[in-house]
Amino acid sequence: MKIVPQTDEQLRQEVSARYGRTALQVLGTPSEGASCCGSDCCGKASVAELTPAPVSQASSCCESECCTTEAGKGNPITSDLYTQMELGEIPVAAALASLGCGNPTALAELKSGEKVLDLGSGGGIDVLLSAKRVGPSGFAYGLDMTDPMLELAERNRQEAGIENVQFLKGIIEAIPLPENSVDVVISNCVINLSADKGQVLREAYRVLTPGGRFAVSDIVVQGDLPPVLRRDMESWAGCVAGALEEGTYHSLLQATGFVDIEVEVTRRYSLDEIAASGAGASIAALSDREREEVNGKFVSAFVRARKPNHQ
Known part of the structure; x- marks a missing residue:
């Protein structure tokens, strides 16, 4: 079991490396290892079933022993988040690199003319x-x-022929936009990966216009976690160990x-679904009592909030 790094920068590097491996796989550059939320070849299989023509590589991958979920349906957290109509609107590579746990574009109820910011945009599906x-x-x-993700996202933008988009390099704890610059902040299973979630929320607040909306999908835990889960890097990268408690x-x-x-x-x-998302080793280390206490406490959630009209 690999332990979560002690510093924010080390943790950021670990998460970036895992995201980067997924992007390189989709870009066609071989790389070993899975990425956040278990986005391995099994995750690709669920997309392949929706869009079979362009992803022959994914089907051959899922004939191997890497798939652990039923019938190769993919990671239980990241699969089946978008409608076939939505997937038909974007390049298949954007869906293959999706590491989310929800559909924030549906949650946010976006309106014509609004400016939107996606924190941790990955391959660009939600953007x-x-x-x-x-x-x-x-806009x-x-x-x-992560550079490979930014490269993949820009390639997807060009393939889609969408002009009202810009991908920015930076960290979600220090958003490279001025204050009061966007109407909506969205995010898809990314805030749980940050070591300083309070700073992420302060930055989101700063860049939102008065009356602006915060609308994210995230993994939330209802109750306390055993220390072994919090310490496990695979569990953190699987969107489990870093999940905030709902009240927090x-x-x-x-x-x-x-x-x-x-x-x-x-x-x-x-x-079992949490174990399949990348937390298998730490789940196996739990006592029977701890397993019973943790079972059913992890949830995907829509988190909504608004910046006041007048400050």
């Missing part, structure tokens, strides 16, 4: 979908720290200044 929602009078930014998430948003805060549970995960 490209957002750009279509806000139309040519709106969508994607922020990511609400409190951090409130302390930042957000109002109209809602945490809506969209899916609850069994212990």
Whole structure:
């Protein structure tokens, strides 16, 4: 079991390396290892079933022993998040690199002309979908720290022929945009990966216009986690160990200044599903009592909040 690094920078490097491996796989550059939320070849298989023609490589991959979930359906956290209509609107590579746990573009109820920022934009799936929602009078930014992901996202943008998009390099704890510059901040299973989630929320608040909306999909835990889960790097990269407790998430948003805060549970995960997401080693190390306490406490959630109109 690999232990979570002790410094924020070391943790950021570990997460970036894992995301980078997924991007390189989709770009066609061989690389070993899985990425955040278990985005291995099994995750690709679920996309292949929806868009079979372009992804022959994924089907051959999933004939190997890397698939551990039923019938190669993919990681239980990351699969089946988008409709076939949505997947038909974007390049297949954007879907293959999706490491999310929800569909924030649907959650955010985007309107024509709005400016949107996606924190941890990866291969660009939510940015490209957002750009279509806000139309040519709106704009969508994607922020990511991983060069291969940025390369993949830009390739996907060009293939889609979408102009009202810009991908930015940076970290979500220091967003490279001025204050009051976007109407909506979205994110898809990324904030849980940060070691300083309070800073992420403060940065999101800063760049939102007055009245702007925070609308993210994230993994949330309802209750405390055993220390072995919090220490496991694979569990952290699997979007488990870094998950905020639901009440803590609400409190951090409130302390930042957000109002109209809602945490809506969209899916609850069994212990076996959490193990399949990348936390297998730490789950196996739990006692029977700890396993019983953890089972069913991990959820995907829509987290909504609003920056007040007047500060």
